[in-house]
Amino acid sequence: MTKDRYTVWDNCLRTIKSSIAAQSYKTWFEPIKPVNLEDSILTIQVPNKFFYEWLEEHYVGLLKATIQKELGEQAKLEYQILMGPASGERKQNNGTNGHYQSDSSLGFMPDAFMNPFVIPGIKQVRVDPHLNRNYTFDNFIEGDCNKLGRSAGMAVAKKPGGTAFNPLVIYGQVGLGKTHLAQAIGNEVVKTNKNKNVLYGTTESFTNQIIQAIKNNAINEFVAYYQNIDILILDDIQFLANKVKTQEIFFHIFNHLHQSGHQIILTSDRPPRDLEGMEERLISRFKWGLTTDLQAPDLETRMAILEEKMHKDGIDLPRDVVEYVCYNIKDNVRELEGVLNSIAAQASLNQRTIDVDLAREVVRKFVKEAQRELTLDHIQNQVADHYNIPVDKLKAKTRKRPIVIARQLSMFLAKSLTNKSLKTIGEMFGGRDHSTVIYSCRAVQDMMDTDREFRLTVEGLEKQLSMAS
Numbered sequence: 001m002t003k004d005r006y007t008v009w010d011n012c013l014r015t016i017k018s019s020i021a022a023q024s025y026k027t028w029f030e031p032i033k034p035v036n037l038e039d040s041i042l043t044i045q046v047p048n049k050f051f052y053e054w055l056e057e058h059y060v061g062l063l064k065a066t067i068q069k070e071l072g073e074q075a076k077l078e079y080q081i082l083m084g085p086a087s088g089e090r091k092q093n094n095g096t097n098g099h100y101q102s103d104s105s106l107g108f109m110p111d112a113f114m115n116p117f118v119i120p121g122i123k124q125v126r127v128d129p130h131l132n133r134n135y136t137f138d139n140f141i142e143g144d145c146n147k148l149g150r151s152a153g154m155a156v157a158k159k160p161g162g163t164a165f166n167p168l169v170i171y172g173q174v175g176l177g178k179t180h181l182a183q184a185i186g187n188e189v190v191k192t193n194k195n196k197n198v199l200y201g202t203t204e205s206f207t208n209q210i211i212q213a214i215k216n217n218a219i220n221e222f223v224a225y226y227q228n229i230d231i232l233i234l235d236d237i238q239f240l241a242n243k244v245k246t247q248e249i250f251f252h253i254f255n256h257l258h259q260s261g262h263q264i265i266l267t268s269d270r271p272p273r274d275l276e277g278m279e280e281r282l283i284s285r286f287k288w289g290l291t292t293d294l295q296a297p298d299l300e301t302r303m304a305i306l307e308e309k310m311h312k313d314g315i316d317l318p319r320d321v322v323e324y325v326c327y328n329i330k331d332n333v334r335e336l337e338g339v340l341n342s343i344a345a346q347a348s349l350n351q352r353t354i355d356v357d358l359a360r361e362v363v364r365k366f367v368k369e370a371q372r373e374l375t376l377d378h379i380q381n382q383v384a385d386h387y388n389i390p391v392d393k394l395k396a397k398t399r400k401r402p403i404v405i406a407r408q409l410s411m412f413l414a415k416s417l418t419n420k421s422l423k424t425i426g427e428m429f430g431g432r433d434h435s436t437v438i439y440s441c442r443a444v445q446d447m448m449d450t451d452r453e454f455r456l457t458v459e460g461l462e463k464q465l466s467m468a469s
């Protein structure tokens with residue numbers, strides 16, 4: 001017969017209650033939650049490290065006896081420690097459930113040092129992995145841009161520390177999924193391998209904790225604590241640059257983990273060789289395993305990512321809007337999400353219909369100048385090509401209708417696709433002034449509103465131009 005954790009723990013509590021003072025029972029046992037029971041290992045969650053140490057010091061004998069009575073000789077007790085800050089709301093939440101913290105920005109907690117090696121007893125220590133559960137392999141869309149990283153990540157998740165990919169270094173520009181992929185590995189391990197201690201943290205929080213530890217004269221505990229981690233994920237290691245002491249401590253932790261066959265996963269915004277202000281011995285270690293980059297996704301992958309986010313958020317964009325957005329947002333998946341959210345917000349707050357017009361407005365706000373170094377020349381050439389007229393005519397005084405339309409359209413595109421001022425645009429069209437540019441933009445907008453054919457032409461050109469940039 002298999003017992004569930006609640007029954008087992010309730011029975012334990014009954015025994016404990018009858019053997020200690022009521023106040024002690026209330027203080028030390030009531031806040032405990034049983035979170036798991038597997039193979040005679042009962043995992044209980046305690047609010048913090050101090051709590052755990054107190055239990056170990058004062059009640060280990062009692063705990064051991066009661067648990068063995070319930071689960072037999074081979075019974076083991078594990079602690080899961082909710083590592084909250086010393087004060088504050090998180091402590092209040094402690095013990096309410098077995099979920100781990102999803103706000104990864106909290107990083108490692110400075111007061112959470114502990115070293116299970118030096119504490120006798122019958123436990124293993126569980127740490128809160130600080131993972132965001134939303135980052136999984138399932139929703140990390142595969143494309144040519146991330147194939148190697150994704151499959152290396154899966155391999156690592158299946159056999160942490162047991163592949164040649166140690167450390168696994170994932171690098172790439174901002175917004176391309178480094179954090180997502182690194183956390184997906186962590187989440188996968190947590191899901192499939194409950195005995196492993198996974199810890200995710202930003203380099204920033206790691207650094208802050210070291211500063212804290214130095215202040216508290218607790219560097220040894222700090223290092224010892226990290227040495228217990230089976231899978232350490234350190235995000236954005238470029239921030240280790242020029243931090244000599246942090247690098248030194250990390251070096252020791254790295255060596256220990258690596259020698260013990262524990263897995264290290266690092267992310268960086270550039271390849272290890274380009275990390276400046278970083279000790280050579282660290283850089284050379286980063287190269288021991290696998291270094292893989294994440295590239296900007298191609299159009300199909302961007303569309304798949306966007307569709308996945310739409311699905312998740314329950315937002316429905318028409319196909320042409322999806323295409324428009326993905327044609328225009330190329331270098332940053334986070335921006336793609338930003339545009340999606342912004343479109344959804346506009347649609348619901350301002351009761352706007354979701355169409356390409358709305359998308360264009362939103363995208364314009366997002367796309368940075370740097371992302372589209374579209375030149376006015378390029379726009380003029382493209383439009384002239386399309387209408388099959390010599391490009392010079394766009395700058396000339398001619399008032400022939402087809403040329404006027406092409407000229408106005410070029411100005412419109414110049415205004416909407418670049419950040420050039422009206423004045424600059426005017427100058428590029430044979431020295432016209434800014435009011436002519438404004439007039440042209442309006443004229444084009446009017447035509448787009450009334451002439452479907454023309455509108456499709458404009459959209460086609462926009463696509464072409466934004467693909468070329």
Ligand code: ADP
Nearest residue numbers: 139140141174175176177178179180305333334
């Ligand atoms: P980085 O750490 O490289 O700056 P993030 O991991 O924070 O980037 O990714 C930015 C956003 O883009 C996240 O919300 C992430 O879920 C999303 N994202 C990036 N790549 C993908 C992908 N291949 N599939 C699904 N979502 C992705």
Ligand code: MG
Nearest residue numbers: 178179180235
């Ligand atoms: Mg990141």
